[in-house]
Every structure is written in C-alpha cells, then in structure tokens.
Amino acid sequence: MKFTKLTSRLSTSPQIRPDEVEEIAAAGFRSIICNRPDGEDQGQPAAQEIGAAARRGGLGFAHVPAVSGSITGQDGLAMKRALEELPAPVLAYCRSGARSRKLAEMAGACAPPDAEGDTYDIVIVGGGSAGIATAASILRRNPGLSLAIVEPSEAHYYQPGWTMVGAGIFNREFTRRAEARLIPEGAKWIKASASGFAPDENKVLLCDGRNLSYRVLIACPGIKLDWDAIPGLRDTLGRNGVTSNYSYDFAPYTHRLVTELKGGRALFTQPVMPIKCAGAPQKAMYLSCNIWERAGVLKDIDVQFHTAGAVLFGVPIYVPALMEYIERYGAHLNLESRLVAIDGEARIATFEQKRGDQLTRVEERFDMIHVVPPQTAPDFVRSSPLAAPSGFIEVSEATLRHPRYPNVFALGDACSASNAKTAAAVRKQAPVVAVNALATLDGREPVADYDGYGSCPLTVEQGKIVLAEFGYGGKPLPSFPTWLIDGARPSRLSWLLKKTILPPVYWHAMLKGREWMVKPHMIGG
Known part of the structure; x- marks a missing residue:
C-alpha cells in the first residue's frame, strides 16, 4: 500500500479494501478516516465495511464524506472533530488521497500552528478561473511583482462544461486539468486553504496556521455549494x-x-x-x-x-x-x-x-x-470583516474594490456585485481587477470599471443555443451584431461558440492573460 505522510500523526492514501486493514494496523496506524461518499464508483467498498474491519482490528474509525470539487467548510470542521477524537496516528483515505489532504489542510492538521508566512505585493485567494485569470493578466503587465495564489486543490475544472457532460456531449475528463499546469509563470502557489481575512493587518489567515502579508489582496475563493x-x-x-x-x-x-x-x-x-x-x-x-x-x-x-x-x-x-x-x-x-x-x-x-x-x-x-x-458565500468569507450583509465580499459594482479597505479587491462568485455569476463575467472582471490592483500598488485610484457583463449560453437543444448576454440591471450587452447572432433567438453559431470555441478560449486565452474581446474599459475613456 502507498501511504503519504503529512505529519507524524496523519497520513493519507488512495482507496483501501477491508482486507488491507490488517496491513494498515501493522504499519502502526491506530485509526482510519474514510473521506469518500458511498457509491462514488462501481465496486467501491462501503465505509461501513471498512469501519467493521477497522473495529475488528482494534482501530478507531470515522466516516467524513466530502464530494470531490465541492468540499465545504463544514467538511473541514467534521474532519477536525474526527482528528481530535480518534487515536493517532491516523490514516485518511479517499479515491486518490488528494481529497483527504485538502480536508487535513482545512482542519489545520498539516503544519505547525505558529508557522509564519511571507509578504507579497499581491496575494490572490482562490486558484479557480477568477484567480488564475487575474494573476495572468497582472503578471503580463508587470512580471516583476511578487504574487502568491492561495489554492488547496490539485485539480482545476472548466465548470461551464459540466452541463455538456450531463448531456453526453463532453467527456468529464475534458473539463479537468492539473492546477500546477495553470499557475502563471512568476506566481507562487501556496497549496493551502484560507481560513480568514485580517484586512486591518493586511493578512490572509491559512487553515494550516500560517498567515500571509500583502500590499494588495484579491479575493476570489468561489461560492459554497450547500x-x-x-x-x-x-x-x-x-x-x-x-x-x-x-x-x-x-x-x-x-x-x-x-x-x-x-x-x-x-x-x-x-x-x-x-x-x-x-x-x-x-x-x-x-x-x-x-x-x-x-x-x-x-x-x-x-x-x-x-x-x-x-x-x-x-x-x-x-x-x-x-x-x-x-x-x-x-x-x-x-x-x-x-x-x-x-x-x-x-x-x-x-x-x-x-x-x-x-x-x-x-x-x-x-x-x-x-x-x-x-449556494452561499464560503463560511470563512461570511464571518470576515470583508463581508457585505449578503455574506459575499463587499465591492464597488464598477471598480470591484472594497469600500472600506482600498487595497482589497474581489471578483468571481464570491463578490457582492449584482452581476450573473458566470465564467463569462470573470473573463470581463479579471482585466479590470488586474489594472486596478496595479494602480493601487502605485498609490493611484482605480482606473478601470466593469459594466456587469455576464453571459449564459442557454443550450435549448443539441445544436442550438439562446445566447443571453447582459449587464447590470439586465441590460442586453451583445458581443455580436444581430445579423450574425441574435441572442434572443436560438442560434447554431452560438452552439458552435459554446461547444468548440469557448473551451480553448478558456484554457489558452483567459487563463493565460490574453484578453480577447475583454480589454478593460478605462474610466473616463
């Protein structure tokens, strides 16, 4: 069996079988945690089977299931409770071991609690589409900055493709890539989860006990699927x-x-x-x-x-x-x-x-x-000083800057702006935040504004899409002339855009800082 040691008290592994529990006990483990929901894969041993084998072998056992790609703060708390209650050393397992590692990070079980972080010009919390796109746009403009991206996940997902997966049009592997391949050159990847913000001290708090200091914070940790x-x-x-x-x-x-x-x-x-x-x-x-x-x-x-x-x-x-x-x-x-x-x-x-x-x-x-x-704002966002009454990170609708902390920006699903929460919105927001963050580093006011643009390609049948494009207040903001694509009517060209053009635009333009059709609109321009 392959064990990955995180600390002297905790290791992770891929899926285990009941007949391997004896080997696990012989390796010195005193407890097992299962982080997989039952029924994820055909033939997967149920948690109850593993638990029964663990108890027969004198080991502690806990089932802390978490859905891959949708891990919540409550999952992290459940993992923390299990680790506090079970005798160590503990072996936690999931499909590959990655989910267990993330839960361990969220539970604060991967690093000494007094570990002090570094200082960066810019810290970006969230390595999804918003974080990677914004980092890439910033570093294309100023590659000499010190910039860190806080993101615990090893996998990055093209989530707009999941509708097509559900219809059998895309294979799900088409929507997934390794996070390490997408971190822009010049950015430092902090592979950990954020647990809070201390904006009065210009710090991001991490679940492993460290903190990071920043001159400018860009928060885009996504949304919680509850x-x-x-x-x-x-x-x-x-x-x-x-x-x-x-x-x-x-x-x-x-x-x-x-x-x-x-x-x-x-x-x-x-x-x-x-x-x-x-x-x-x-x-x-x-x-x-x-x-x-x-x-x-x-x-x-x-x-x-x-x-x-x-x-x-x-x-x-x-x-x-x-x-x-x-x-x-x-x-x-x-x-x-x-x-x-x-x-x-x-x-x-x-x-x-x-x-x-x-x-x-x-x-x-x-x-x-x-x-x-x-869906709600992540738990650590809702309880932070950055939160608006809605629970999301408070921002100016135009500049995406926090109204009380001028060196803090937010974009994507976690910000309070009233735009539609779509990848198309992020494409438009990222360059705006990039140039405004750079202006802030230079001691200037924001220089670009965002019009609330979002797009929702409504796939009404295979081969046709109603391409809804709109900004704040529901104002239509079409990208193409109506003779080419009438967004209010089903269109085959819109289907071509969704199925064939947008995926490579996402991977090879948006996440690389290439601002095709989304150059930031300059204030007063």
Whole structure:
C-alpha cells in the first residue's frame, strides 16, 4: 500500500479494501478516516465495511464524506472533530488521497500552528478561473511583482462544461486539468486553504496556521455549494435517480439517468438566487428533453421544472424563446417552488410552494431528479470583516474594490456585485481587477470599471443555443451584431461558440492573460 505522510500523526492514501486493514494496523496506524461518499464508483467498498474491519482490528474509525470539487467548510470542521477524537496516528483515505489532504489542510492538521508566512505585493485567494485569470493578466503587465495564489486543490475544472457532460456531449475528463499546469509563470502557489481575512493587518489567515502579508489582496475563493441545506440530499446524491450537473463526480450520472429513462417523471430544480450560472438548471432540462425527444420517448415522460424564482429567467428579452422550448417539450413550469427535502429511497421530493400569500408543502414522486444545491458565500468569507450583509465580499459594482479597505479587491462568485455569476463575467472582471490592483500598488485610484457583463449560453437543444448576454440591471450587452447572432433567438453559431470555441478560449486565452474581446474599459475613456 502507498501511504503519504503529512505529519507524524496523519497520513493519507488512495482507496483501501477491508482486507488491507490488517496491513494498515501493522504499519502502526491506530485509526482510519474514510473521506469518500458511498457509491462514488462501481465496486467501491462501503465505509461501513471498512469501519467493521477497522473495529475488528482494534482501530478507531470515522466516516467524513466530502464530494470531490465541492468540499465545504463544514467538511473541514467534521474532519477536525474526527482528528481530535480518534487515536493517532491516523490514516485518511479517499479515491486518490488528494481529497483527504485538502480536508487535513482545512482542519489545520498539516503544519505547525505558529508557522509564519511571507509578504507579497499581491496575494490572490482562490486558484479557480477568477484567480488564475487575474494573476495572468497582472503578471503580463508587470512580471516583476511578487504574487502568491492561495489554492488547496490539485485539480482545476472548466465548470461551464459540466452541463455538456450531463448531456453526453463532453467527456468529464475534458473539463479537468492539473492546477500546477495553470499557475502563471512568476506566481507562487501556496497549496493551502484560507481560513480568514485580517484586512486591518493586511493578512490572509491559512487553515494550516500560517498567515500571509500583502500590499494588495484579491479575493476570489468561489461560492459554497450547500448540499446539506436540503435534508436527505447528500445521502442520496449519485444514486436512487438523484443527480446534479453542479458536480464533476455526478454529471456523468445525469447522462446515464437520461439515456436509461424511457418513461416516468423527471424533475429539475433551481434554488433561490444567487447561484452559479442561473441558466444551468434549465440547460439540464432542455438537453435532457431533447435526448428524449430524439429517442421518441418524451411523450411518456412527465417533465417538471421547479424554480424558487418568480420568473423563468431574470432578463425578459430572452424569456419568449425559452418559453417556446418549455411548450415544445411539454414541461410543466412551477414558479416559486423550492426543493426543501428529498427521500431518495422512496423517490419523493418535497417542495415548498408559494401561492399568493400561502406557503404549502407538496410531495412529488420522481424517477429521476436533477438538483441544484442552494449556494452561499464560503463560511470563512461570511464571518470576515470583508463581508457585505449578503455574506459575499463587499465591492464597488464598477471598480470591484472594497469600500472600506482600498487595497482589497474581489471578483468571481464570491463578490457582492449584482452581476450573473458566470465564467463569462470573470473573463470581463479579471482585466479590470488586474489594472486596478496595479494602480493601487502605485498609490493611484482605480482606473478601470466593469459594466456587469455576464453571459449564459442557454443550450435549448443539441445544436442550438439562446445566447443571453447582459449587464447590470439586465441590460442586453451583445458581443455580436444581430445579423450574425441574435441572442434572443436560438442560434447554431452560438452552439458552435459554446461547444468548440469557448473551451480553448478558456484554457489558452483567459487563463493565460490574453484578453480577447475583454480589454478593460478605462474610466473616463
């Protein structure tokens, strides 16, 4: 077996088998932690089996499951509690060992608590699309800066592709690359999780006990997918017909469910705003219906879309085209209907529906259900001095600078700006933050502004997309003339853009600081 020693008290490993527990005990371990949800892979030993083998061998055991790509602050706290309660040394395992390492970092179990960090011109918290794109834009303009990126994950995901994975159009591996390959030249990768901000001291606090000092902070740690906010969801996700394209692990299960369903009831849900890509819940439904339509089984499937919102889509100009597809597919549209519980074994979903002034609970049976989890700012952001009342990092809508800390900027899903939380928004925000951060380092005021641009390519069928592009207040902001692409109508060119052009633009332009069609708009320019 392969053990990776993190400290004298904790090691990690890939998936283990019950018959390997004796070898683990012989290696000196006194406890085992399983960090995998049951049912992730076919043939995966259940946590209960490993736990039983551990107890027979006199070892402590805890099950601290965490969904790959969607690890939450609560997962880190659960890992911390388990490590405090179990006798050491402990072996933690997951599919590859990477998830266990991240949870250990979040639990503060990987470094001495008094370790002091370094000082940088710029510290960027978050190595997702926002962090990498902004770092690349900054270093292209000034490669001599000292810049650090705080990011615990070893994998980087092209999340806009997960809808296409759920429809069987992309392979999920197409959406994943090693984080190390994407860190811009000249940036230092701090492979750890942030646990808090101390802006009065110009410091970022890390889960491993260190802190980093900065002249300018750029915060873009993403959004928290709160799978636990819907009782019963985490326990059944990935089985019993319950799936979500909001997870790298479960998007392929969406495609499997859709292709296997020949009749019955299919539910699609959307929680209260804000969420990542407000059109994604609908995209899952449209593409599924299109698959059923082509297979000749759509007439035998009761399709329901349950959205917590009062409208189908927040920008009215795009609604007529979307309603045509709702009618074409015979989908039942349920407005102000919020998923509040799920029983996977019984295949029952419970919705809270607003009808006038009355709130009622309705149970719906399902054969498959695509769930979008409620979403909030990360826990350490909500509890920080940087948080707005919404919990997200407070910023000026135009400059993306914090109103009380002039050397702090935020962008992406974690900032409080009222734009749509999409990768297209990040493409536009990153150059703005880059030039404004550099101006701040020079002692100047911000020099560029952001118009709220976001884009949502609504995949209404394979081969056609309604390309919604809009800014603050829902103002349409089309990138192309209407004779080429009319965003309010389904377009084959928009499909080509989504399927063929945007993925390489993401990997080879946006994350490299090449600002194709997104040069920052200069204030007064």
